[in-house]
Every structure is written in structure tokens, then in C-alpha cells.
Amino acid sequence: MDALRQVALAEGARPAEPYAAKFHKTFLFIVHKMGRMHEASLLAGFKLWTLDLLSDMDSAPTMLLKGKVPILPHWLKGRNEVRQIFTATQKHHPAETQEN
Amino acid sequence: MDFSYYPGCSLEATAVEYDSSVRAVFEALDVGLHELEDWNCCGASSAHSVNHTLSLALPARNLAIAQRDGRDVVMPCAACFNRHKTADYTLRTDPQERAAIEKAVGFQFSGAVAVRPLLDVIGNSIGLERVRQRVKRPLNGLKAVGYYGCLLVRPPGITQFENPDNPQLMNRLLETIGAEARPWSYATDCCGGGLSLTKSAVAMRLVARLVERAREAGADAIVTSCPLCQVNLEMRQPKQAAKMPIFYFTELIGLAFALDEASGWWSKHLIDPLPLLKQLPV
Numbered sequence: 001m002d003a004l005r006q007v008a009l010a011e012g013a014r015p016a017e018p019y020a021a022k023f024h025k026t027f028l029f030i031v032h033k034m035g036r037m038h039e040a041s042l043l044a045g046f047k048l049w050t051l052d053l054l055s056d057m058d059s060a061p062t063m064l065l066k067g068k069v070p071i072l073p074h075w076l077k078g079r080n081e082v083r084q085i086f087t088a089t090q091k092h093h094p095a096e097t098q099e100n
Numbered sequence: 101m102d103f104s105y106y107p108g109c110s111l112e113a114t115a116v117e118y119d120s121s122v123r124a125v126f127e128a129l130d131v132g133l134h135e136l137e138d139w140n141c142c143g144a145s146s147a148h149s150v151n152h153t154l155s156l157a158l159p160a161r162n163l164a165i166a167q168r169d170g171r172d173v174v175m176p177c178a179a180c181f182n183r184h185k186t187a188d189y190t191l192r193t194d195p196q197e198r199a200a201i202e203k204a205v206g207f208q209f210s211g212a213v214a215v216r217p218l219l220d221v222i223g224n225s226i227g228l229e230r231v232r233q234r235v236k237r238p239l240n241g242l243k244a245v246g247y248y249g250c251l252l253v254r255p256p257g258i259t260q261f262e263n264p265d266n267p268q269l270m271n272r273l274l275e276t277i278g279a280e281a282r283p284w285s286y287a288t289d290c291c292g293g294g295l296s297l298t299k300s301a302v303a304m305r306l307v308a309r310l311v312e313r314a315r316e317a318g319a320d321a322i323v324t325s326c327p328l329c330q331v332n333l334e335m336r337q338p339k340q341a342a343k344m345p346i347f348y349f350t351e352l353i354g355l356a357f358a359l360d361e362a363s364g365w366w367s368k369h370l371i372d373p374l375p376l377l378k379q380l381p382v
Binding site: 009017020024028067076 | 112
């Protein structure tokens, strides 16, 4: 399943589930930049990218108030090592991990 | 007994109470837990959906850190465990992939450390007897179902989790701390956590079904070891129906140990478990 998806991406196929494709791209963009996931950035980026700003946000205020979604991200000290991994593996799979 | 610890990104955010309960329980059991220095995200489903080698190399950087520390690494998050175990399995069995991963990460894989899921470490390495000896307040009266989800047990050839079609370790652990583990057939069914943001309607249907089946089994709560399942099972329960609390298994161990830290965990839940806990005989 993953292999088929990767081949389809490599051939430039239009994703059948565009929201899922944008989610994965946003997720990997953040990991590339910061080294770890930052859920507030993921949610904001996903919402902005899909232009779907208001739907399904019921739990977001509660999670913020409960301290379950840190506002500030953690920037990995070794984030350049992580970026190097993205660069090195892009040679094997050129279709993805191009963040933009 | 000492382990390296890879919390994973969720345990710094939506699952902070899981992280807190893991650390508290290990301290109570006098087992060392050493967080990997400067660990990175494993890439989760996103990496393995789009780039196979990236999905192996990201966790391999953490394996390199664990290898340097020389201790088996324990993983509370089922998704992180699955990705790291897959990378570890590939490094052990596929020389061609191994060369590509080692080059991308810049290390030589020795295979000297093991990737271990938290549930297995507590249940089998630390052991149920040691847990039993530390119980101060048995959770008598608590009826719960154990829930593993997908990623802790599948694919069994890689995860090597006990009896993947019908795992029993969570039930044995629940019985060890005095709770009543109710039998049900949905312990490894998918909750739709991977689709929670992108196709929430699917996740809601799967969660509603699981909660309904848990009730039919006579349970008052679902107990899990996966932070993605936990938040999905809390967030996607039907709005109009009565809510079922979802616990991390380490929270219940901490409660049975009568740890002071436990009181700080319940307020983090999206579904308040206190009404249920207050019904239990002390």
C-alpha cells in the first residue's frame, strides 16, 4: 500500500485523498524544520493549507487550556542532522520530502 | 535495571499525563529511565506514507543514540515503537537498506540494543510480581477493557508482540493491580486515529463502535498504551452519548501504587475520569 502510494507520488499522480496528502506534507515540513513534531504548528499549517479554518476545532481550546498543545515548539539541537537525513533519503525517493 | 527512554512527540503534548505517569511508575518501581539526548521525531505515518527510506532513517538516528548509550530503549507510544521496530528489523535483515540508512544517518548499526514497547517492559522485564508487590490501593470495582490498537501488535513478524491476534498482557496487568479486565473481541481493532484529522467522520464511526462494544462487555473504561488511540478515543466519542473514560495503563498503575502525582493526571483528560474513580471503594 505504501509502495503504491510512493510510486503514485513519484509519477506526479493527483492524490485521491488531498487532505491526507497535505497533512503528510505539513507534518514532514515541521519535522524537517524543527526535528520534532509541534502539534500547534501542524494544526495551524494543515488548516491554512487546506483553507478549512473553522471546522472540527471543538477540542482545540480545551486542549490549549489543559496544556496539551504547547504554544512554543522545541527546536532540536541536532536539527541539521535531521535535515541531512531528509536530503540523503530524497536521493532515493525524489518525489517527496520536497517541502514545498 | 536501567532503560533508555524515547518519549516521542505526543508525550510532550497531547499525552503529557502519559509521560508523567510513566516516569512516576518507573521511579516507584526503582527502575532507571534515561531519556535519549536530543531525540527526533520518528516521522510517524507521514514518513512511511511518502518515503520508505526516510521512514527508516529518521528512527535510525534515535537508534544510533540508544546504541551509543548502550541500553535497551523503551517506547511508550505504539506508533513510535512500530516505526523504530521496523527500522531495527530492516537494519538487521536487509543489507542493502542497511547501507542506505547507515549512510543517511552516519552511523554503523551494531544491533546491540533492543527496541521495547513499554507494556512489554513493565509486564515481562520488570514483571507483574514486582508490580503486585508495590500495589497499595488495589483498583477493586474498576471494570475495564484493555485496548492495544493496531501499531503495537502488527505486523507480528516485526513487532514480535505476544499472541498478536488475542494479546492478554494488558488484562494480566489490570488484574495484577486489582481491576477487573472484561473480555472483548476488539482489543486490536483500529480506532481510526490515523484519520482523526483528515477524515474525522471515519474516526468517529470507529470510536463509537469501540465504545459501544466496551459497554456491551461490561466495562466502565477503556485502557490503552497508545497516545494516538487515547486522544482519538476521547476526542471522537459521540457528542450526544454518555462518555467513557480512557486511561493510560500507567495512570492506573500509578493510582494503584497510591502515587501523589496521580491527582495531576486526571485534569489533563478530555473526558473527566474522576466521577468513575470516585465510585471505587478506597
